[in-house]
Amino acid sequence: MRPERLAANLDARQLALTVLRQWEQNHQPLDEVLDCHLTGPSTVDTRLATELVYGVVRRMGTLDWRLNSLLKQPLTKLPPVIALILRIGAYQLLYLDRIPASAAVHEAVEQAKRHGHAGTVKLTNAVLRSLQRAGDTTPLPEDxxxxxxxxxxxxxxxxxxxxxxxxxxxxxxxxxxMIQQAPQHLRVNMLRTGPPAVLAAFTAADIAAEALSPFAEGIHVLPGSGISGWPGFTEGWWYVQDLGSMAVAHAVAPRPGDTVIDLCAAPGGKTTHMAALMADEGRILAVDMQARRLERVQENVQRLGITCIETRVGDAATLVPDRLADRVLVDAPCSGLGVMRRKPDIRWRVTTETLKAILPVQQAILRAAAAWVKPGGILVYSTCSTEPEENGAQIAAFLADYPEFEAVAMPDTFPDEWLAGQPLGQVSLLPPRHGSDGFFIARMQRRKA
Structure with a gap:
């Protein structure tokens, strides 16, 4: 089903309902469905619609638990559109204090009139009013x-x-x-400017920001400002990038003059970060299977003023490079469970079956990449997953089958507290512990002949 363009006069709740219906039917990433419809300037309605869409998906497990406690039959037995109307109404009642409860219930009932019948209208009104009265009294599950x-x-x-x-x-x-909104991190492009200049520009624009440890190029932009108002984008002063993603390039630790191969490179955050770490001197081959995604890499390369990156369309598991590399990064396709703060729909798209299906893909790319590393060169494997079979288990199997590689320590830019209790050459990052998205990084070296 192709997403329909939304009429300009749709109110926030109807906009949210339409997006959520298409997300359920199309099984597309939520941000793609939403972006398809929010093409004009931001308005009060589009901002509320965005909050409702992301909020309902982020909190859907809790919303369904609360609603099911008030229903005679499970939410899944209702018409899907009525279930979504109830979720949108419940999200407003439970999480949006600025919206009067009466307005949330009234608008949900009006939606039920448009999309249901007298019975579902009555049910919508009764359930949401019961939820309003119930407060936080729903009994917790024992399990x-x-x-x-x-x-x-x-x-x-x-x-x-x-x-x-x-x-x-x-x-x-x-x-x-993982159900909180992710913090806004950015990486200063040290080829163009430095953190003091960026922080000064943000202060002048009345945008609160601060240094982000442990990496000197990191900045945390405090809540309250949208990215469209941040100074320095056109000038290539910075790139929006989570702290955990920054850590990957630091694990690679490329040096000026190195040859680097970056697999699954789009959209280019880690690629351009490595270029900055090597002072834009040397060569980075950025590989991705999709030409369209590599166009985004090229756009970022041009905006950031980088010259050492070339792109190539290809399958990382079968691509043959024209030379061996000093550094190879396998930023593997993964479940994405570590970035649920940014992509809340991942929690509902990933299953044990999809998790199992990605493992041989990761393994094939990692093993193909091993052939591209020079003796003495570094191989880094990373995911944005929390799950061990995508992470440490892949590395254990690889090292068992490839004795010419060994785990080596992370560079000195990694703080001791990040490495405490972790296997040599590995780091697992989690939001509550490190303030980053969920990331796994492993660093290995090919033994010298």
Missing amino acids: PNMRLAATASVPPWLAKRWIPRYGEAEATTLARA
């Missing part, structure tokens, strides 16, 4: 996995993984961190 799924909106299959791994308290902390 720890279902309790985590209900209160922190993670799918039950993921709760069953996290609680044994982290314990219920830490799993709850992690899950709750």
